[in-house]
Amino acid sequence: MRLFSLLAAFALLAGCASAQSGTVWRFDRLDHIGGVATHSEGKPHVIATGAGPAVQFDGIGDALFIDAHPLAGAATFTAEAIFRPEGGPFEQRWLHLAEIDPKTGADTGTRSLFEIRVVDGRWYLDAFTNGPGYNSAMMVPEKTFPIGPWYRVAMTYDGKVFRSYVDGVLQSEVPIAFQPQGPGHTSVGVRINKVNWFKGSVYEARFTPAALTPDAFLTLPDGLK
Secondary structure, eight states, X not given: OHHHHHHHHHHHHHHHHHHHHOEXXXXXXXXXXXXXXXXXXXXXXXXXXXXXXXXXEESSSOEEEESOXXXXXXXXXXXXXXXEEOOOOSEEEEEEEEEEOTTTOSEEEEEEEEXXXXXXXXXXXXXXXXXXXXXXXXXXXXXXXXXXXOEEEEEEEOSSEEEEEETTEXXXXXXXXXXXXXXXXXXXXXXXXXXXXXXXXXXXXXXXXSOOXXXXXXXXXXXXX
């Protein structure tokens, strides 16, 4: 009985570690991201950086479509990315997780996403989630950052509060009654319906079914600093 209890405890710990580890998507190719089938639109291309490859988008017609919603089923979550804004129009949606109706195959409108707003060579973050009973867009126009460097962004939900971060610094927070989103797909470089194109580059994203604290967020590789 004691051996069984020990084995059960180890299994529980292993399961917790797996739940915390998250899904990592490295943007180092165009046909598969994180082992998931990926489809290109336009001519996004792999570029060299000091920390390895990244994918660059032209802000006009470049996008990737990935056949997965990496946070489907998660009641709490952290979505993070390392990206570089490079100018372009005012409104740009660059990472869009969309739920699909399993009966019709159409997008339901339930979604989570990152956008930016570009003003006078600077940008600010828009972290957004929407679904039955909740709708929250977190923007703080006075918290802007220069175009050009690489940045870390994150949004989290801990069961009560939705939060957004840039480089580990809290940008905004709001309580919401979030409900887990269903399976679907992801667009990178554009909104899922192909508007609001992104001009910039994406290096990495990570999706974790738990609300991480800033000390556990992705770190910026030395070659991108």
